[in-house]
Amino acid sequence: MDLVSALVGLAVLLAATVALGVFLRWRQNRPRRHIPHEIVQPERLGADGLGENATLLQFSTELCARCPGVHRTLAAVAAAHEGVRHLDIDLTHRPDIARHFHVLQTPTTLILDRDGAVQTRFGGAPNRDVLELELARLTSETATHV
């Protein structure tokens, strides 16, 4: 292959990689709401209970570079809101839980409402503003229902 075509190939590779990165970053800040609104039983996850108003349910593995950062963010969000609890479930030794919730990437974060029903799903590392917005939407919605 001559140098010019090789450089064109290199430029295509670089552009495709940047596009993939932008897409993946965009997707992880996008809440998914059209998901099965299953009621989560905390005992099955090894937790003693859920949050009073909402629960931030995080799935991690041991070999997940971004999970500790998301853990800190979610813990801070939970600490800043009354009745919001953060649970971090390590899937490293629990493929059954990963299968049950169809987790294909870690971190994955589910936001549960006051009844423990899954309302929103985030794949990846969402930023704090997006999480706050989603939490506010959820708690105001449950408030109007009551």
Next chain:
Amino acid sequence: MSDAPARGIDPRGPRFAAGITSFLLLVDVLLGLTGLSTARADAVWFAYQPLADATFIPGAEWAIRYASLAQRVLDPAFLLLLVIALLFLWGVLSPRTAPWGVLYRKAVQPRLSPPTELEDPRPPRFAQGVGLLVTAVGLMLHLVGVPWALPIAAAMAFVAAFLNAVFGLCLGCQLYLLLQRMGLVGRERAAA
């Protein structure tokens, strides 16, 4: 949380290393695209091997088929990818002494503010293992004479390293969960 070691590493270190690695991999893709791996078997190559006239051999149009093992090894793209693979191996065996990590701690970290948070060293080490696997497969296929194997393997490793360096995304981590779900890594903890 799990039994993570109390002492973590500066998360900017692995990203710095991934930046250098992705640059080297990009250079290697260029060498692969202009080198033996993708070269056509033109008149020059046929001059050494004047036998392929009537019989059809699959892949006969690629120069790498007619290259000797020494020629395949001495291809610049092969040599550079070999160096990169050895650096991946170093990162798996001894992350503390791996060259780019040492360079980061000696030359870069003192100029930056102290890290706001420390990270578990196991995920970056796992990612080095994934890089080693991908580049090793490319090297092997090149040695047995598969055209395009080298630049494609280098390009795959480049995508992963570049996404890590620039976007902080970790493809290896996603791969880990898929492997685990297939039951290849990790173990279900025995019921207590």
